[in-house]
Amino acid sequence: MKQATRTLLRQYNLRITQSRSLVLQAMLSTKTPLTHKEIHRKILKTDGSISLVTVYRILEAYENIGLVHRHLSTGSFILCSLQGEKGHHVMLSCQDCGTVAECIDKDFCKHEDRIAKSAGFSPKAHLSELIGICSSCS
Amino acid sequence: MKQATRTLLRQYNLRITQSRSLVLQAMLSTKTPLTHKEIHRKILKTDGSISLVTVYRILEAYENIGLVHRHLSTGSFILCSLQGEKGHHVMLSCQDCGTVAECIDKDFCKHEDRIAKSAGFSPKAHLSELIGICSSCS
DNA sequence: AATTTAAATGCAAAATATTTGCATTTAGAA
DNA sequence: TTCTAAATGCAAATATTTTGCATTTAAATT
Ligand SMILES: [Mn+2]
Ligand SMILES: [Mn+2]
Ligand SMILES: [Zn+2]
Ligand SMILES: [Zn+2]
Numbered sequence: 177m178k179q180a181t182r183t184l185l186r187q188y189n190l191r192i193t194q195s196r197s198l199v200l201q202a203m204l205s206t207k208t209p210l211t212h213k214e215i216h217r218k219i220l221k222t223d224g225s226i227s228l229v230t231v232y233r234i235l236e237a238y239e240n241i242g243l244v245h246r247h248l249s250t251g252s253f254i255l256c257s258l259q260g261e262k263g264h265h266v267m268l269s270c271q272d273c274g275t276v277a278e279c280i281d282k283d284f285c286k287h288e289d290r291i292a293k294s295a296g297f298s299p300k301a302h303l304s305e306l307i308g309i310c311s312s313c314s
Numbered sequence: 315m316k317q318a319t320r321t322l323l324r325q326y327n328l329r330i331t332q333s334r335s336l337v338l339q340a341m342l343s344t345k346t347p348l349t350h351k352e353i354h355r356k357i358l359k360t361d362g363s364i365s366l367v368t369v370y371r372i373l374e375a376y377e378n379i380g381l382v383h384r385h386l387s388t389g390s391f392i393l394c395s396l397q398g399e400k401g402h403h404v405m406l407s408c409q410d411c412g413t414v415a416e417c418i419d420k421d422f423c424k425h426e427d428r429i430a431k432s433a434g435f436s437p438k439a440h441l442s443e444l445i446g447i448c449s450s451c452s
Numbered sequence: 453a454a455t456t457t458a459a460a461t462g463c464a465a466a467a468t469a470t471t472t473g474c475a476t477t478t479a480g481a482a
Numbered sequence: 483t484t485c486t487a488a489a490t491g492c493a494a495a496t497a498t499t500t501t502g503c504a505t506t507t508a509a510a511t512t
Contacts, residue, residue: 191479192488212469227491228316232470234489248386248441263445268435279433287425288444295417296449297406303386306426307401311434331460350498365462370499372460432495 180204188243198224199234200255207252207275209247247276248305263301270310277310317326318342326381336362337372338393346412347385385414386443401439408448415448 181197181204190196202218203210210218212235216228236255238244242262244253246268257278258265264285268277285302293300319335319342328334340356341348348356350373354366373391376382378401382391385407395416396403402423406415423440430437 178400191488193479195490216350228469229492230490248443251389266429268430268433268437270435271438277433277435279429281429284425291404291417291419291422292406292444295406295415296410296452297415297444297446297468298441299406299444299446300409301445303445304440304441305386306430306435306437307439307441308430308435310435314334314434314436329459329509333461366498367463367500368461 184243186243190237190241195226195230196234198226199231199238203244203253203255207254207277208275209250209252209274211250211252214252245278248303248309263303265302266304266306268306268308268310270313271307272309272313275310275312322381326379328375328379333368334372336364337369337376341382341391341393345392345414347388347390347414349388349390352390365429383416386441387445395445401441404442404444406444406446406448408451409445410447410451413448413450 177192177194177245179195181200182192184197184200185192193266196220199215201222201224202215202242207216212227212228212231216226216231216233219226219231239246239253243256245256245265245267246252247254247267254267256265258280264280266284267281268279270276284304288299288302315330315332315335317336317341320330322338323330323334336357337353338405339360339362340353350366350369353373354364354369357364357369373382376393377384377391380397381394383403384390385405387393387407392405392414394403396418399418402418404417404419404422406417408414422442426437426440
């Protein structure tokens with residue numbers, strides 16, 4: 177079991193299990209969002225053993241604690257690379273290679289507040305996805 | 315068949331059919347995003363007749379031409395209330411009443427561009443959802 | 453107004469995706 | 483090592499989405 181995954185799990189206060197480690201490994205090795213099934217297949221291909229049901233259960237848990245995100249336009253999952261304020265992330269999603277990079281931007285939140293205020297809206301969180309072409313693809 | 319729906323359909327260059335009108339009516343009568351099934355049920359309740367399969371097909375078409383949006387966090391659909399640049403909308407989604415209001419904000423896009431540029435990213439569109447409390451709920 | 457035709461619809465069934473109940477295994481505390 | 487709650491796997495139940503095909507319908511044409 178990879179050390180990086182143990183560390184993450186401990187950090188998030190989760191029991192360290194084979195399956196959880198495998199799901200993390202699968203997600204750590206890509207910058208592209210993955211579906212439940214893709215994660216499952218990927219694990220099997222690399223000699224890991226896991227049930228698809230377990231992948232479902234693990235991803236649900238990971239999402240609840242904010243360890244993974246859903247990629248907005250596809251619904252697939254990506255590891256949160258930044259542990260900033262939960263629910264205030266911006267994702268940069270490349271139409272070309274599928275890579276998703278995250279960023280947290282305080283100014284963005286301020287701007288968000290300004291827009292919201294002018295509509296009488298009090299924002300608590302935001303989900304934002306910028307869709308375009310990443311640096312390496314352009 | 316409601317006139318408002320005929321007008322919308324003509325505006326988007328779609329054949330004017332009973333089913334399409336019913337789906338629009340169902341969506342026009344709420345500010346809350348609806349799932350396929352919810353739209354289907356709603357139509358049946360109001361004496362309309364439609365197949366769930368048709369709801370699927372109609373929503374897919376509506377989404378492609380930008381007549382409806384998917385609400386990011388739930389995956390359900392909401393009528394586009396603004397016909398601005400396609401793919402550059404901000405949704406204000408109320409945690410309390412579920413209402414989703416849209417806004418298009420040029421400054422937001424500029425800000426978006428700035429963030430993106432600093433990551434070497436060229437944005438073509440954005441999906442943004444602000445989650446919080448709307449004016450009437452607060 | 454009747455005719456024509458491609459597009460839209462409904463139905464049944466297939467294919468997928470997700471959830472659940474329950475027996476077994478396992479991580480981590482004692 | 484022993485113990486226990488949490489995690490897992492399997493099989494089956496549900497739920498969701500898609501597809502093939504026969505029928506209907508919108509709207510263009512005559
Ligand atoms: Mn924010
Ligand atoms: Mn924009
Ligand atoms: Zn790229
Ligand atoms: Zn509200």
